[in-house]
Amino acid sequence: MKKVIVIGAGISGLTAAVYARRSGFEAVVLEKAGSPGGVSTNWVRKGYTFEGGVHWLIGAREDIPLHAVWKETGALQENNPVYFKDPIYTLVDDKGQMPLHRDLKELEITSLRDKLALASLRFHLACFRHFHSPVTDMVGLKSRYPRGFHPMEFVRMLPAVIITPFLLMESASGYARRFKNPRIRNLLKAVVDPDINALSLIYTLSTFNTGDSGYPKGGSLLMAQNMADCFTSLGGEIRYRTPALSIVREGDTVRVQTASETLRADAVIISMDARKAIDKLFGEPLQERWAQRMRKNLKTTQCMFIGMGIKADLSAYPRSMQLVLPRPFTVAGINYKTLIVNNYAKESDYAPKGCTVLTCLLHGNSYDYWAAAKADGSYGDKKEETIALVIDHLSDRIPELKTSVEVTDMATPLTYERYCDTYQGSYMSHWEPLTRVPHAPIRYAPRIYFTGQRVNFSGGLPPAAVTGYRTAQTLCRDFGVEFVSQGLPQF
Numbered sequence: 001m002k003k004v005i006v007i008g009a010g011i012s013g014l015t016a017a018v019y020a021r022r023s024g025f026e027a028v029v030l031e032k033a034g035s036p037g038g039v040s041t042n043w044v045r046k047g048y049t050f051e052g053g054v055h056w057l058i059g060a061r062e063d064i065p066l067h068a069v070w071k072e073t074g075a076l077q078e079n080n081p082v083y084f085k086d087p088i089y090t091l092v093d094d095k096g097q098m099p100l101h102r103d104l105k106e107l108e109i110t111s112l113r114d115k116l117a118l119a120s121l122r123f124h125l126a127c128f129r130h131f132h133s134p135v136t137d138m139v140g141l142k143s144r145y146p147r148g149f150h151p152m153e154f155v156r157m158l159p160a161v162i163i164t165p166f167l168l169m170e171s172a173s174g175y176a177r178r179f180k181n182p183r184i185r186n187l188l189k190a191v192v193d194p195d196i197n198a199l200s201l202i203y204t205l206s207t208f209n210t211g212d213s214g215y216p217k218g219g220s221l222l223m224a225q226n227m228a229d230c231f232t233s234l235g236g237e238i239r240y241r242t243p244a245l246s247i248v249r250e251g252d253t254v255r256v257q258t259a260s261e262t263l264r265a266d267a268v269i270i271s272m273d274a275r276k277a278i279d280k281l282f283g284e285p286l287q288e289r290w291a292q293r294m295r296k297n298l299k300t301t302q303c304m305f306i307g308m309g310i311k312a313d314l315s316a317y318p319r320s321m322q323l324v325l326p327r328p329f330t331v332a333g334i335n336y337k338t339l340i341v342n343n344y345a346k347e348s349d350y351a352p353k354g355c356t357v358l359t360c361l362l363h364g365n366s367y368d369y370w371a372a373a374k375a376d377g378s379y380g381d382k383k384e385e386t387i388a389l390v391i392d393h394l395s396d397r398i399p400e401l402k403t404s405v406e407v408t409d410m411a412t413p414l415t416y417e418r419y420c421d422t423y424q425g426s427y428m429s430h431w432e433p434l435t436r437v438p439h440a441p442i443r444y445a446p447r448i449y450f451t452g453q454r455v456n457f458s459g460g461l462p463p464a465a466v467t468g469y470r471t472a473q474t475l476c477r478d479f480g481v482e483f484v485s486q487g488l489p490q491f
């Protein structure tokens, strides 16, 4: 039996590990943290569960090919049925509320310009109606349950392929500005980071529009734990709190060093952040051109996350809100005029009875600010100040926050860096208009593979799963091993 070591029990590492194990590899996963999931996680503080990862899962709809991967890796099971929220977001401002529904109904369209913008948005969503990440066999792969790419699939995806270059030229916020109504602009800006390209906005909206993208009950951690359990039930082994320190290729084996032992395997799959791995894992930093491009050109997506446990029932408020702030404010040099707030009041078991969890995501790159605060000893104070500032501003729209906040917690990019060792504490690569995102190859060298968010051009859970799947296939093909999925139907 060939042996593979997987570095990292995030979504990509676990996906690769499950398929490698199913295909007959002896598989050991080394994980730095104490639980699976990587940056896709949630945690409990004094009885309140803070969801710091998945907000929507693409491939939740059963007839999307990616769904088979979520099933085969155990990510989606009977214990975590998916909830498909509608509206996707609700704008809350001085005028009241305006929902962004999956079918775009009820948008406040009052001008000809907005009518045309809505028609063009509907057209773009129609083009993406059949678009999805292909989950197919690589050329030359021996597969127990072959998965091909039907020519009709390509034909159905062609409209999306044709308009993609145009969407790559524009930013998501530029696209939102096609609308005259500032309320609609603000709503669209909630869907994805407004600075990234419009392709990400249209693709994400299209997944909602076609009835995909839901929230699995129990959120990120249950989903990741399901995957970890699936892997161990197949005979795989996960070693938590065991960071890999270095990798050396020695003839027909790869040596992986941890703090306490030296492990040997036929191959290694690196699912930790490749941007970090190229500088840390190989003795000398990698100098290949792709690695240099990554060092030079990679831009990261970061966020500050605030979780609040509220001693009040906030189920009258919408599930996901884009709050337009009466008083804008600045944190870490970033000005916030709107804030995204997720309300888990209707989620059972997330808070004590009669209480509510709210989470708030502050987009923007703040790594340098927090690193400087850490260096000068003001990190803890600045976190407390930020939490107080955010609660003060949120309470303009949610008055219960003035008196009823019982528990708070904040994650900065330094938190993600500390737990998951991601580059600048980021959780995705930042894909701006007219740029290419540098990424790592799946097979770096014989017996050494990469997988995960930096192997794809952007990031997120679907690329994590798809790259995990691809990496396991590449491993099988290189070793002449039959690739074994469960052969679940894709349509």
Ligand SMILES: Cc1cc2nc3c(=O)[nH]c(=O)nc-3n(C[C@H](O)[C@H](O)[C@H](O)COP(=O)(O)OP(=O)(O)OC[C@H]3O[C@@H](n4cnc5c(N)ncnc54)[C@H](O)[C@@H]3O)c2cc1C
Pocket: 007, 008, 009, 010, 011, 012, 013, 030, 031, 032, 033, 036, 037, 038, 039, 040, 052, 053, 054, 055, 056, 057, 058, 242, 243, 244, 245, 271, 272, 273, 303, 305, 419, 420, 421, 422, 427, 428, 451, 452, 453, 454, 459, 460, 461, 462, 464
């Ligand atoms: C707040 C937030 C919201 C998000 N919302 C969504 C969403 O709604 N939908 C969506 O699709 N995506 C979302 N994402 C993005 C998504 O969660 C990530 O892109 C994805 O989980 C990345 O998975 P990965 O396996 O590539 O990387 P990671 O999660 O970074 O996994 C890498 C693993 O390697 C481990 N590791 C690191 N160094 C070592 C080492 N030396 N030895 C051993 N182990 C190591 C880490 O601890 C980690 O577990 C969100 C992310 C965040 C932070």
